[in-house]
Amino acid sequence: MDLAQRRPPRLLLKWLIPLAAALLSAGVFFSVPLFTAPYVIILMTSILMYIILSVSWTVFCAPSQYFSLGIAAFFGVGIYTYTLLKDALPWAPFPLLLVAAGIGSSILAFFVGLTTLRIKGMYFAIFTFGLSELLRHFVMWWEVNMTGTVGRWIAIVEDIVVYRYMAALAVITVLAAYLLRRSRYGLALRTIGDAESASEHVGVNASAVKIAVFAASCFFTGAAGALIATRWTYIDADFAFDPIRNMFTIMMSLFGGMDILVGPILGAVAIGTISDVVLARLPQVSRLLLGLLLVAVVLFIPQGLAGLFTNLKWSHVKDRVLAKLRGRHDG
Amino acid sequence: MAERVPILNGDHVTRMFGGLAAVSDVSFCLFEGEILGLIGPNGAGKTTLFNLISGAMPVTKGSFLFKGKEITRMSISHRCHLGIARTFQTGKLFPSMTVSENVFIAALFGKADGKSDAQARRETLELLHFVGLSEKARQPARGLTLAAQRRLEIARALATHPTVLLLDEVLAGLTPIEVAQGVDLIRSIRARGVSILMVEHIMKAVMGLSDRIVVLHHGEKIAEGSPNEISTSQTVLDVYFGEAL
Amino acid sequence: MLVRVLDVLIAGLVMGGIYALAAMGLNLQYGVVRVLNMAHGDFIMLGGFGAFWLFTLLRISPLLSLIICAPLMFALGLLVHRLVYHPIRLKSPSISAFEGYSILASYGLIFILQNLVIVSWGGRLKAYSYLASPVNIFGAIFAANRLVALLLTAGISVGFYVFLSRTRTGKAIRAIAQDTEVAHLMSINVDRLYAITFGLGAVLAGLAGVLLSTMFPVSATMGFSYTLIAVVVIVLGGLGNILGGLIGGLVLGVVGAVVTDLQPGLVMVAFYVMFLGILLIKPTGIFGKKGG
Secondary structure, three states: OOOOOOOOOOHHHHHHHHHHHHHHHHHHHHHHHHOOOHHHHHHHHHHHHHHHHHHHHHHHHHHHOOOOOOHHHHHHHHHHHHHHHHHHOOOOOHHHHHHHHHHHHHHHHHHHHHHHOOOOOOHHHHHHHHHHHHHHHHHHHHHHHHHOOOOEEOOOOOHHHHHHHHHHHHHHHHHHHHHHHHOHHHHHHHHHHHHHHHHHHOOOOHHHHHHHHHHHHHHHHHHHHHHHHOOOOEEOHHHHOOOHHHHHHHHHHHHHOOOOOHHHHHHHHHHHHHHHHHHHHOHHHHHHHHHHHHHHHHHHOOOHHHHHHHHOOHHHHHHHHHHHHHOOOOO | OOOOOEEEEEEEEEEEEOOEEEEEEEEEEEEOOOEEEEEOOOOOOHHHHHHHHHOOOOOOEEEEEEOOEEOOOOOHHHHHHHOEEEOOOOOOOOOOOEHHHHHHHHHHHOOOOOOOHHHHHHHHHHHHHHHOOHHHOOOEOOOOOHHHHHHHHHHHHHOOOOOEEEEEOOOOOOOHHHHHHHHHHHHHHHHOOOEEEEEOOOHHHHHHHOOEEEEEEOOEEEEEEOHHHHHOOHHHHHHHHHHHO | OHHHHHHHHHHHHHHHHHHHHHHHHHHHHHHHHOOOOOOHHHHHHHHHHHHHHHHHHHOOOHHHHHHHHHHHHHHHHHHHHHHHHHHHHHHOOOHHHHHHHHHHHHHHHHHHHHHHHHHHHOOOOEOOOOOOOEEEEOOEEEEHHHHHHHHHHHHHHHHHHHHHHHOHHHHHHHHHHHOHHHHHHOOOOHHHHHHHHHHHHHHHHHHHHHHHHHHOOEOOOOHHHHHHHHHHHHHHHOOOOHHHHHHHHHHHHHHHHHHHHHOHHHHHHHHHHHHHHHHHHOOOOOOOOOOO
């Protein structure tokens, strides 16, 4: 889709269509519980969470080519922000706490970005590499030495409620990612990934764009963390900052395909469906296989499944058909 | 005769790499509406000087003034907003985007003025037409011919509405016909009111286009003058031919 | 008090030497091959396990293990490079794309190596006792194995330095690190040297692992922290700068020993604070080029 050549539809349509799609999907998600068994709800909540993780990771990392290896850090910060605020303000409404959790993550992301995204190169990747483990150790140390407790107890929220919020958050995340990609900042981010120096030379304030998008993307990660944590009564640093989430997120995004929006969603559904079950039964073997799969994907299909599909010949046919439908003559 | 207005000044600019001076105590002045040629043997420091002017590299000593304003500490994008644009010797086009998107992004961000998408699109179309790339607008920037790549680099730089354009060997590797077309293009850029500082090895083009020429050698400015003066200067001839002995 | 300071200082230098050794391999790999192998710590872990099994099953002294593990680690390094990083390089359109994708692949490698070990030998700590008898220096007491480790680290570092500066292969490697174009022109077989360099990095990691195993227990998951330490060391010293890595390692070792003495749970935090500090003050590292 050539952003510079797109003949803009009427302003209303430009916003109406994505919003309508979002509301429709939300409607579908919300009505599902009426027809299915409880365990499906739990499964779907997990998958929706994985979608949020992979989309929020991809929306920044794919176009900019700055790979974050520590999404678990922002996930965990969301969880702890939620629990700390809930303890401090027990009367606060649930949605507000979720938003606060997201903001907590964004704040961490902002500072990480301020330190590492203003420098070109691998610094961002290696800093985020150890970040989740650092936070895990630090929170544990703090809990042992300062607060005297290990782990926190939180009030459970009903599965169905968690599911609905997760669905809403997932829809919002995907919508936000879509709108960003289409916007001038999405384009700017791609130029940063393509040729950062040239990007700055045409007036893009690369540091500001990177930091802003990264921080914004982590909002959704943090909120998702806070949300999933409400399914358990007890959380601790090991759970909140579990490094498997780093691996998972990268795996889902890469496997699904980083170049188009549908990719990470595909990856999240594919990997997320089998993950919880397989990981629980055969933790080491499945991690080993995941590692092999990641290396294999990087070696053989770096463009991911979605990338494979868009390269097939029939996509040309599809383009022509769509162009005819839109009445364009240059298709 | 109208008074010449200095647009870009370099004042005793030095850039060291470890113990080596890539650019050493270079002072120059680019006047409004002028085409200033920058020549010198390979490794003379020409691209380094461009990097210093555009902000891609910090100076070790010295300063730059743009329209009288001190810009030595400014970021690359800030200098771009003020009106300095450049092309790159190793073309840095955005490969994942189309020809028009490459220009579009520059039109959007080149000036910090919150331009609308529609306005940026209009400017993109105009510029693509100006450099002769209208037919290739929807092609990916990857896989363009060399001449087309150069035109795109120029269009992209012009999209930021520069007052000063730095051209880094934009004619290198082109066929004689393409060089002639390039020369015409550069003249028409100047006619649009852009002052040009160009690094070039193709002597015929540089001599023909430039109002004045600066010669660099081992990072130092060794000569400055009209094309005529430079082409007959013993110092310059020694540098280009004497060194071989 | 002086005894305590000496205690901490020597402990710091011993660990620092190991950190420097661990980082040297990574530095070499990044400086020459441009791969930031996040599974580097797992190579260290494998070296440690190698020494453990050789000692436990065959009663082979770790000193001998150094000599046995070196070629094995070299072979492993060659294998990993050929199977993973070499193909990625062939497919990458640019250096930064290569760096990006290889770091992602190396993340997968961590999971492969760690879990292979867990599946084979379990996830628990494994230790053996070697030269654990105490030695007295100016009143400060150390296990003999620490001093041996310090001496060996120094020896290996010096040996490696000589290799880089005196031998043909070493000089060729340095040439590539400086400028790949020039290296091509000098008809150096760059691809072969990439493989060799990567293998050498693996060897250094393995040796560090063997030395570590004499002092600490090994476990399948120990690799991560060592990768992190190696990374902080090379950023501190300047990416690709061998001497910088040496100094960085020693600094980190001493800082680590001091923090361990005061508040053991915060060692990693201290390292990260230093990481943060260098990124804010001079990201190119103490010995890195200024301003890129």
